[in-house]
Amino acid sequence: MSQTPLDPVKQQLLDAIIPHVAFDGWAPVAFNAAIADAGVDPAVARTICPRGAIDLAIAFHEQGDAAMVAALDAADLTGMRFRDKVAHAIRLRLRAIPDKEAVRRGTAMFALPHMAADGARLVWGTADAIWTALGDTSDDANWYTKRLTLSGIYAAVVLYWLGDDSTGGQATDAFIDRRIDGVMQFEKVKAQLRDNALLKPLTMPLARLMAGIKAPRRDMDPDLPGVWRDPT
Known part of the structure; x- marks a missing residue:
C-alpha cells in the first residue's frame, strides 16, 4: 500500500501546527498560528484545508499509518506467529507517532459526536493498513471482521498508551499482548461452536448468510471506510 505524498x-502547515496543538488543540486558533x-x-491555506485544523x-x-507500513515493509517478520506480527504492527504504529500530545488532543476531538465518523474512519484505516501490509487475502465477511476487531484493539491500545507512564512503555506492550490474547481465545471458542455438531442447525443459516458477504471492490468509492487501496 502506498500513500500519495502530502x-x-x-x-x-502540518509541521507548523504541531507545536501549537499541545496548547490549543486541533482548533482554528492553532490553524491560524500555523498559517502565520x-x-x-x-x-x-483554506483552499488546501477547507476544514482547517481538522484536515x-x-x-x-x-502520515502515521504510512510510516508504520514503511516500517513493516522493512521489518523481518520471519518466524513470527501471526498474532505476534499484528502486535508488532501496533507497536510500530505507536512508534510512528512523533507527538503524544497531538494524539491526545486528536483523540478528544474525534470523540466529539460530530467528529465521531471521521475518528472511526481513521481507526478503521489503521486496521486496514495493518492487515493489508501483513498480506491479508480474505475477500469475504472475514475481511470486515478482521478490521473491526483490530479497530477495537487499536483504539483501546491508544487510550491505554496515552495514560501509560511506565518505563519504555512496558505496560502498553503487556496490554497489547493481553488484548490480542483475548481475541485469540474468543476466536478459538467461535471455532469450537462452529464445529459443534449439535449446534450445526443453529450456525449453518448464519454461515450461509455470511458467505454472501464480499470484501469491497477496488472500484468502489475511495471515501468509504475500508475500501481497497490502489497498490500502485
Whole structure:
C-alpha cells in the first residue's frame, strides 16, 4: 500500500501546527498560528484545508499509518506467529507517532459526536493498513471482521498508551499482548461452536448468510471506510 505524498504546502502547515496543538488543540486558533508561522497565504491555506485544523489532524494520523507500513515493509517478520506480527504492527504504529500530545488532543476531538465518523474512519484505516501490509487475502465477511476487531484493539491500545507512564512503555506492550490474547481465545471458542455438531442447525443459516458477504471492490468509492487501496 502506498500513500500519495502530502501537498508541500499542506505539509508545511502540518509541521507548523504541531507545536501549537499541545496548547490549543486541533482548533482554528492553532490553524491560524500555523498559517502565520509557515508564511502561507491564508486563502491558499483554506483552499488546501477547507476544514482547517481538522484536515491537518487527519493528515497527521494518515502520515502515521504510512510510516508504520514503511516500517513493516522493512521489518523481518520471519518466524513470527501471526498474532505476534499484528502486535508488532501496533507497536510500530505507536512508534510512528512523533507527538503524544497531538494524539491526545486528536483523540478528544474525534470523540466529539460530530467528529465521531471521521475518528472511526481513521481507526478503521489503521486496521486496514495493518492487515493489508501483513498480506491479508480474505475477500469475504472475514475481511470486515478482521478490521473491526483490530479497530477495537487499536483504539483501546491508544487510550491505554496515552495514560501509560511506565518505563519504555512496558505496560502498553503487556496490554497489547493481553488484548490480542483475548481475541485469540474468543476466536478459538467461535471455532469450537462452529464445529459443534449439535449446534450445526443453529450456525449453518448464519454461515450461509455470511458467505454472501464480499470484501469491497477496488472500484468502489475511495471515501468509504475500508475500501481497497490502489497498490500502485
